[in-house]
Amino acid sequence: MSTLLPPPAEIAKIPVDWVEERSGLISFGKFMLFRNVPKDISWLQTLGSALITVFILQATTGIVLAMYYQPDPDTAWNTIKFITDDATLGWLVRGMHKWGSSVMVVLLFLHMGRTFLFGAYKYPREMTWITGAIIFILVMGMSFTGYLLVFDERAYWATVVGVNINGTAPILGPTLSYILMVGPEISTHTLSRFYALHMLVLPSAIGGLIALHLWLVIRLGVTSPPWSRMQSNEGDV
Helix, strand or coil, rough: CCCCCCHHHHHHHHHHHHHHHHHHHHHHHHHHHHHCCCCCHHHHHHHHHHHHHHHHHHHHHHHHHHHHCCCCCCCCHHHHHHHHHCCCHHHHHHHHHHHHHHHHHHHHHHHHHHHHHCCCCCCCCCCHHHHEEEEEEEHHHHHHHEEEEECHHHHHHHHHHHHHHHHHCCCCCCHHHHHHCCCCCCCCCHHHHHHHHHHHHHHHHHHHHHHHHHHHHHCCCCCCCCCCCCCCCCCCC
């Protein structure tokens, strides 16, 4: 006596239904991916998605680089040289991380410019604009802290200039400069602090703000171009 098995499609749905029943992730994913969008949007509305892609790339390559890097003035440059010259595909990973940081800054600048020119910072999207502005500041901090990690002469003196510029700010400037350098000059502790900020503090803050920013965009939708006659608050790219 043979037992009839359910169709393969039904078998494949079993783990999906199991995850959905216990977490709701499947319906949430459908909500994220399948939404109505205005008909007159363009490629300019995809700059945010491009930024998320670059951030994921930066996080991934950063994790790989962290497996080899040693935040010590005596060994930092040697580990960078080892990654570039000897590690398997190290030159590619380091190059992707280095140029990816520049790409992220450029995309972020274009994304904020598009948002401003389209008037997407106005009611009810003020919080979306504020979170994006904070992300911009944190990305600048990522670039600044990452520059010192190479620890060659150019990175050293560029960091000295940058910290001194911050130190000229009124009231909090000198305190901020002292906190960044962990003393009156760049030392082992400075490199360790920059490494911790670059690898742990700033990426975590950026990731959390990106999640909040993305939720606000999904909730409030994307604005049509200013020359459009459409008035739609649904969807996003």
